[in-house]
Amino acid sequence: MTEAMNRQVILSDRPTGIPAPEHFELREAPMAEPGEGQFLVRNIYLSVDPAMRGWVSAVANYAEPVAIGAVMRSIAVGEVVASRHGDYAVGDLVCGLFGWQEYAISDGGDVWFKHDPAMAPMSTALGILGINGLTAYFGLLDVGQPQAGETVMVSTAAGAVGSAVGQIARIQGCRTVGLTGSDDKVARCRDEFGYDVAINYKTADLDAAIAEACPDGIDVYFDNTAGAISDAVYRQLAVGARCAVCGTASLSSWEPWPEGPRLERHILVKRARIQGFLLFDYTDRFAEARGQLAAWLAEGKLVYREDVLDGLEAAPGAIERLYRGENQGKLLIRVGDEPGS
Amino acid sequence: MTEAMNRQVILSDRPTGIPAPEHFELREAPMAEPGEGQFLVRNIYLSVDPAMRGWVSAVANYAEPVAIGAVMRSIAVGEVVASRHGDYAVGDLVCGLFGWQEYAISDGGDVWFKHDPAMAPMSTALGILGINGLTAYFGLLDVGQPQAGETVMVSTAAGAVGSAVGQIARIQGCRTVGLTGSDDKVARCRDEFGYDVAINYKTADLDAAIAEACPDGIDVYFDNTAGAISDAVYRQLAVGARCAVCGTASLSSWEPWPEGPRLERHILVKRARIQGFLLFDYTDRFAEARGQLAAWLAEGKLVYREDVLDGLEAAPGAIERLYRGENQGKLLIRVGDEPGS
Numbered sequence: 001m002t003e004a005m006n007r008q009v010i011l012s013d014r015p016t017g018i019p020a021p022e023h024f025e026l027r028e029a030p031m032a033e034p035g036e037g038q039f040l041v042r043n044i045y046l047s048v049d050p051a052m053r054g055w056v057s058a059v060a061n062y063a064e065p066v067a068i069g070a071v072m073r074s075i076a077v078g079e080v081v082a083s084r085h086g087d088y089a090v091g092d093l094v095c096g097l098f099g100w101q102e103y104a105i106s107d108g109g110d111v112w113f114k115h116d117p118a119m120a121p122m123s124t125a126l127g128i129l130g131i132n133g134l135t136a137y138f139g140l141l142d143v144g145q146p147q148a149g150e151t152v153m154v155s156t157a158a159g160a161v162g163s164a165v166g167q168i169a170r171i172q173g174c175r176t177v178g179l180t181g182s183d184d185k186v187a188r189c190r191d192e193f194g195y196d197v198a199i200n201y202k203t204a205d206l207d208a209a210i211a212e213a214c215p216d217g218i219d220v221y222f223d224n225t226a227g228a229i230s231d232a233v234y235r236q237l238a239v240g241a242r243c244a245v246c247g248t249a250s251l252s253s254w255e256p257w258p259e260g261p262r263l264e265r266h267i268l269v270k271r272a273r274i275q276g277f278l279l280f281d282y283t284d285r286f287a288e289a290r291g292q293l294a295a296w297l298a299e300g301k302l303v304y305r306e307d308v309l310d311g312l313e314a315a316p317g318a319i320e321r322l323y324r325g326e327n328q329g330k331l332l333i334r335v336g337d338e339p340g341s
Numbered sequence: 342m343t344e345a346m347n348r349q350v351i352l353s354d355r356p357t358g359i360p361a362p363e364h365f366e367l368r369e370a371p372m373a374e375p376g377e378g379q380f381l382v383r384n385i386y387l388s389v390d391p392a393m394r395g396w397v398s399a400v401a402n403y404a405e406p407v408a409i410g411a412v413m414r415s416i417a418v419g420e421v422v423a424s425r426h427g428d429y430a431v432g433d434l435v436c437g438l439f440g441w442q443e444y445a446i447s448d449g450g451d452v453w454f455k456h457d458p459a460m461a462p463m464s465t466a467l468g469i470l471g472i473n474g475l476t477a478y479f480g481l482l483d484v485g486q487p488q489a490g491e492t493v494m495v496s497t498a499a500g501a502v503g504s505a506v507g508q509i510a511r512i513q514g515c516r517t518v519g520l521t522g523s524d525d526k527v528a529r530c531r532d533e534f535g536y537d538v539a540i541n542y543k544t545a546d547l548d549a550a551i552a553e554a555c556p557d558g559i560d561v562y563f564d565n566t567a568g569a570i571s572d573a574v575y576r577q578l579a580v581g582a583r584c585a586v587c588g589t590a591s592l593s594s595w596e597p598w599p600e601g602p603r604l605e606r607h608i609l610v611k612r613a614r615i616q617g618f619l620l621f622d623y624t625d626r627f628a629e630a631r632g633q634l635a636a637w638l639a640e641g642k643l644v645y646r647e648d649v650l651d652g653l654e655a656a657p658g659a660i661e662r663l664y665r666g667e668n669q670g671k672l673l674i675r676v677g678d679e680p681g682s
Binding site for chain 2: 258
């Protein structure tokens with residue numbers, strides 16, 4: 001009988017910009033057994049997120065960088081298949097930082113939440129009911145504080161976070177305007193995600209298009225890009241605008257540190273607020289937010305798209321694919337069968 | 342008997358940068374008489390404020406630009422000397438937008454508040470109990486929200502606003518660090534205004550000096566300068582920092598629009614908030630703030646400096662003087678005798 005093995009993707013080299021296949025290696029490690037207070041998760045879906053660029057950066061960030069030779073850090077959702085932990089039973093579906101691998105040992109410290117399959121399909125635990133939906137929920141509602149009738153602008157409007165932001169803003173009674181990078185995505189913003197206006201920032205005269213779409217200025221800006229796109233948005237803020245900084249996807253490197261038009265005059269004249277936030281500061285409100293998001297899903301007020309790659313071999317190229325904007329919805333990697341399938 | 346005349350300073354040319362003597366002219370106009378619902382103010386002190394640069398700029402700002410040929414807009418404090426208005430009696434001291442002139446007709450719409458001389462000398466209505474103290478009070482407490490034990494950084498730390506910010510932060514139990522432009526002012530920051538540390542940004546290695554003064558980072562930044570000084574501050578924000586943008590004194594022009602290091606990564610990684618504010622949004626709380634500021638003055642917890650120029654002839658050069666940083670405290674122009682003097 002051959003020993004059971006665990007296939008893993010490890011970080012083999014440290015990128016300075018976007019992580020690409022050459023920065024990773026596949027390897028097989030012996031399957032670990034859970035010790036006392038631990039359990040074994042069989043990963044089913046792995047998540048691919050913009051934040052992973054920061055996780056492998058040598059520059060200090062929210063967390064320690066992933067070490068060279070270590071399993072790539074990743075959110076994943078899977079099934080508990082063996083347990084010596086009182087809070088986790090075989091069959092539980094769990095979402096957490098289980099890494100780019102087929103099996104993970106956990107003591108519960110890296111678990112974000114358990115997923116109830118009656119709520120929605122388990123893949124949503126990585127998307128609309130996971131990091132993306134939660135980021136949209138807290139960033140828009142807590143930081144952006146939209147009021148009915150206001151104009152909400154979203155960059156990467158068709159993305160996993162942006163599409164949720166636009167829809168939640170619409171649920172709040174706001175006028176929604178999305179910025180996205182292709183005509184296909186413009187159509188999807190309008191037809192699937194209900195944006196009042198969607199603009200292709202790559203082909204439009206951005207200043208003129210924003211002026212036309214937002215005659216009274218922008219009250220709330222949910223920013224996933226920074227850079228030239230945001231420069232254009234900041235020029236047309238309304239008085240009292242709130243900007244939630246969620247990501248800087250349009251800036252491929254901070255070495256050297258990029259320059260741009262100074263923001264202070266906009267901030268001052270418009271009495272605007274620009275604020276960053278981190279999802280992990282809201283962990284004690286995840287249950288509240290997931291319940292609300294699931295209710296909106298059930299009511300048909302919230303829709304989402306997923307783009308599922310098959311097999312662990314797809315992982316090394318997935319972050320680059322995300323930054324190229326090629327994915328059609330939340331980018332996931334399926335590495336195992338769903339329970340009961 | 343000669344007709345009574347009113348000496349005025351009018352805007353004769355529109356500056357692109359800092360207003361200088363060549364942009365103004367003195368003229369004499371016939372003295373106006375208050376009509377029904379109006380009163381006549383004899384100006385005693387005129388205020389010189391950084392905001393006046395914006396008031397004469399052709400670029401849209403908070404208010405319509407001062408017209409060429411019109412009396413220069415200015416805050417002033419004076420005595421009601423004739424009245425046909427039920428709320429204003431002869432002898433009342435009033436502070437408002439009475440302009441750079443000896444006498445002003447008002448219907449009350451340009452009045453900020455009445456000043457009670459038992460509270461403090463009437464010149465304070467233009468400084469510590471007026472625009473400067475009120476700006477410090479609301480910008481620091483409402484926008485910056487300092488907590489005891491936090492580190493508060495102030496740019497133009499020895500100025501009329503900055504010195505009040507530093508002292509109010511100290512009253513809140515904060516550690517205070519001031520940035521200022523001369524060794525004299527550094528000494529004044531420490532000796533008069535109670536800063537824990539004061540730094541001459543013109544001679545110090547600013548990054549190193551801030552790192553030494555703020556080992557745990559900067560929790561609250563009250564920004565009067567923008568530009569390179571703020572760039573250095575933003576590099577050392579603490580997690581959860583709040584920045585109140587009050588002015589952009591270090592940037593002499595916004596045509597062409599100045600560039601600088603992008604802020605989004607600091608905002609994101611530090612979950613920081615950068616927010617502008619306008620004093621006029623707080624008019625309904627002026628009485629509360631003036632009462633608190635006067636109480637701190639009476640208790641000796643708050644001190645201020647004034648730099649008084651004599652005569653209306655000093656007005657045309659006063660804004661330039663302010664931007665050169667030559668004034669030793671709140672810059673005022675005395676154009677009349679105080680009542681009873």
